[in-house]
Amino acid sequence: xxxxxxxxxxxxxxxxxxxxxxxxxxxxxxxxxxxxxxxxxxxxxxxxxxxxxxxxxxxxxxxxxxxxxxxxxxxxxxxxxxxxxxxxxxxxxxxxxxxxxxxxxxxxxxxxxxxxxxxxxxxxxxxxxxxxxxxxxxxxxxxxxxxx
Numbered sequence: 142x143x144x145x146x147x148x149x150x151x152x153x154x155x156x157x158x159x160x161x162x163x164x165x166x167x168x169x170x171x172x173x174x175x176x177x178x179x180x181x182x183x184x185x186x187x188x189x190x191x192x193x194x195x196x197x198x199x200x201x202x203x204x205x206x207x208x209x210x211x212x213x214x215x216x217x218x219x220x221x222x223x224x225x226x227x228x229x230x231x232x233x234x235x236x237x238x239x240x241x242x243x244x245x246x247x248x249x250x251x252x253x254x255x256x257x258x259x260x261x262x263x264x265x266x267x268x269x270x271x272x273x274x275x276x277x278x279x280x281x282x283x284x285x286x287x288x289x
Contacts, residue, residue: 143178143181143182143183143184143185144181145181145205145208146178146181146185146190146204146205147178147179147180147181147182147185148179148181148208148209148210149204149205149207149208149209149210150164150175150178150179150193150204151179152209152210153193153197153199153204153209154175154179154197157196157197159196161175161176161179164193164196167192167196168189168192168193170189190204190205
């Protein structure tokens, strides 16, 4: 019985990214005691079972009766299956490639468009500057002529 609880504690602790030391501190016990709980070698006091169910935000019933190792294996297997590409199915490959291209190209395309807009704005600024310089020259030239 305590073996299953120990495995559940370890799985839940890892899932919640809690170290043995952190859990030990929260339970006011040593890290070694947490390791002993996880190995299923010792009897776990009810007060610590209650506290751990609170820490992991699950019922005592689930902590004690469920077999999280089985659920964990099923989830990992499902994760591996979903991440595996079926190389025999051309539709699957096409969908995967299109999705990957879309995910990677779209951000680059947006950056490229932004850069192109900036470049065009800089070219427009330069052209405007050149036109303004021509207008200034004409104004100066006209002022000189009218002063004569």
